[in-house]
Amino acid sequence: MATRVRSYSKINLGLAIGAPRPDGFHGLSTLYQTVALHDEVSVTARRAGATRILIQSNDSRVPTDGRNTVCKMLTRALAELRVMAEVEVYIQKNLPIQGGMGAGSANAAAALIGLEKELGLALDEAVRLRIAAEVGSDVPLFLIGGAVLGSNRGEVVRAVPELTLAGEDSIHCVMAIPKVGVSTPQAFRDWDARYTDPDLHNSPVRDTLGELSRVFASIFGGTEMEIVESGASGIFADSSSGNGLNVSPEQSQGLGQFQGKSETSVDLAENSLLALVRTGIENDFEQVVFLQYPSLHAIKRQLMGSDSDVESKAIYAALSGSGSALFGLYRSEADAEAAQQRVQSADFGCKVQVFLTKTLPRESYWRDMIAE
Numbered sequence: 433m434a435t436r437v438r439s440y441s442k443i444n445l446g447l448a449i450g451a452p453r454p455d456g457f458h459g460l461s462t463l464y465q466t467v468a469l470h471d472e473v474s475v476t477a478r479r480a481g482a483t484r485i486l487i488q489s490n491d492s493r494v495p496t497d498g499r500n501t502v503c504k505m506l507t508r509a510l511a512e513l514r515v516m517a518e519v520e521v522y523i524q525k526n527l528p529i530q531g532g533m534g535a536g537s538a539n540a541a542a543a544l545i546g547l548e549k550e551l552g553l554a555l556d557e558a559v560r561l562r563i564a565a566e567v568g569s570d571v572p573l574f575l576i577g578g579a580v581l582g583s584n585r586g587e588v589v590r591a592v593p594e595l596t597l598a599g600e601d602s603i604h605c606v607m608a609i610p611k612v613g614v615s616t617p618q619a620f621r622d623w624d625a626r627y628t629d630p631d632l633h634n635s636p637v638r639d640t641l642g643e644l645s646r647v648f649a650s651i652f653g654g655t656e657m658e659i660v661e662s663g664a665s666g667i668f669a670d671s672s673s674g675n676g677l678n679v680s681p682e683q684s685q686g687l688g689q690f691q692g693k694s695e696t697s698v699d700l701a702e703n704s705l706l707a708l709v710r711t712g713i714e715n716d717f718e719q720v721v722f723l724q725y726p727s728l729h730a731i732k733r734q735l736m737g738s739d740s741d742v743e744s745k746a747i748y749a750a751l752s753g754s755g756s757a758l759f760g761l762y763r764s765e766a767d768a769e770a771a772q773q774r775v776q777s778a779d780f781g782c783k784v785q786v787f788l789t790k791t792l793p794r795e796s797y798w799r800d801m802i803a804e
């Protein structure tokens with residue numbers, strides 16, 4: 433029987449892009465959050481005299497050769513394990529391709545988990561993170577799950593306390609998935625063009641990378657990391673987690689006012705999403721992707737809701753990664769359903785799928801990953 437692994441997706445809460453680097457990548461600062469929507473990656477593996485990796489998928493757009501993230505990951509993992517094996521993988525695609533939800537990256541992490549389980553072997557945590565980073569900037573986050581800070585080119589990851597809203601760490605989320613694929617490398621190139629071409633460059637260059645990094649540091653602290661075991665994976669965890677949050681007095685006051693309370697530490701532990709959103713986080717990719725696809729901007733507005741109904745408005749809505757998927761986060765299921773309705777009933781000139789889901793904290797991520 434194959435090991436069936438749920439390959440969950442991610443959204444980005446705030447994403448700042450730095451200058452292009454000599455290696456072709458960009459510095460990046462983001463807060464990844466895993467969500468419950470997922471593909472399913474089924475893995476069968478047995479030791480053999482020679483390695484053979486067979487990949488199949490229900491979606492013909494998924495490459496089944498060495499270009500597949502799963503193939504890249506398994507090749508590296510088997511080499512590190514010093515094992516030869518016949519491996520068969522079936523990728524049941526539910527998530528969009530080029531959707532900005534990290535689906536292909538998550539497939540690679542899921543395949544690694546499945547391979548280890550099938551062979552009864554486990555790689556050292558540092559090795560897993562290293563080969564994950566080689567496969568793609570978005571892969572390491574899926575070896576941690578929950579709320580994860582990403583830096584460098586996105587592959588340096590750090591577990592941070594779960595995002596909370598009214599004490600809950602599983603937050604109602606609406607994903608809107610337009611039938612548009614956005615190429616990530618192209619979106620980075622568009623960003624560069626916008627900020628190097630004087631004709632396109634309308635506003636002074638802002639150090640959004642530095643600004644967002646400082647926001648994250650003020651919210652999550654910059655404490656030492658330690659390796660702890662959690663679920664199926666060892667993870668890097670913030671040693672200050674527990675009550676967890678380290679917020680400036682100004683932010684604490686702002687949040688207290690928002691809630692009509694003066695207590696800060698309890699409020700912050702219970703409402704860290706609000707604290708984060710009130711710092712003004714943004715996704716830099718919106719500046720270039722919305723110019724090219726104005727319909728995506730219109731979808732974001734519908735996800736956000738109207739100022740005349742502040743109570744049911746989204747807490748936050750944004751493009752995920754480089755898109756094309758967008759998401760909204762809500763106080764209640766009813767608010768999320770209302771947002772789903774708004775998006776479904778509007779005409780954006782392109783087909784849009786809309787899903788109700790929830791953010792997936794680290795504990796649930798690992799607990800529910802293996803489908804029985």
Ligand SMILES: C[C@](O)(CO)[C@H](O)COP(=O)(O)OP(=O)(O)OC[C@H]1O[C@@H](n2ccc(N)nc2=O)[C@H](O)[C@@H]1O
Nearest residue numbers: 456457458460568569570571585586616617620753754
């Ligand atoms: C946009 C995000 O999804 C945000 O979470 C990620 O940054 C993308 O991560 P990913 O799909 O795993 O990207 P990779 O496979 O590592 O890189 C694909 C291409 O995107 C560009 N790229 C990616 C990440 C980064 N920090 N800077 C870049 O310029 C590079 O051209 C690279 O060749």
Ligand SMILES: Nc1ncnc2c1ncn2[C@@H]1O[C@H](COP(=O)(O)OP(=O)(O)OP(=O)(O)O)[C@@H](O)[C@H]1O
Nearest residue numbers: 500501529530531532533534535536537539570753
């Ligand atoms: N396992 C895979 N699933 C889907 N696409 C894959 C996979 N492996 C390689 N690819 C290729 O990678 C490209 C982008 O895949 P993916 O769906 O991960 O994009 P994405 O959702 O935009 O990811 P990100 O959020 O990391 O930008 C596709 O065009 C596809 O050709």
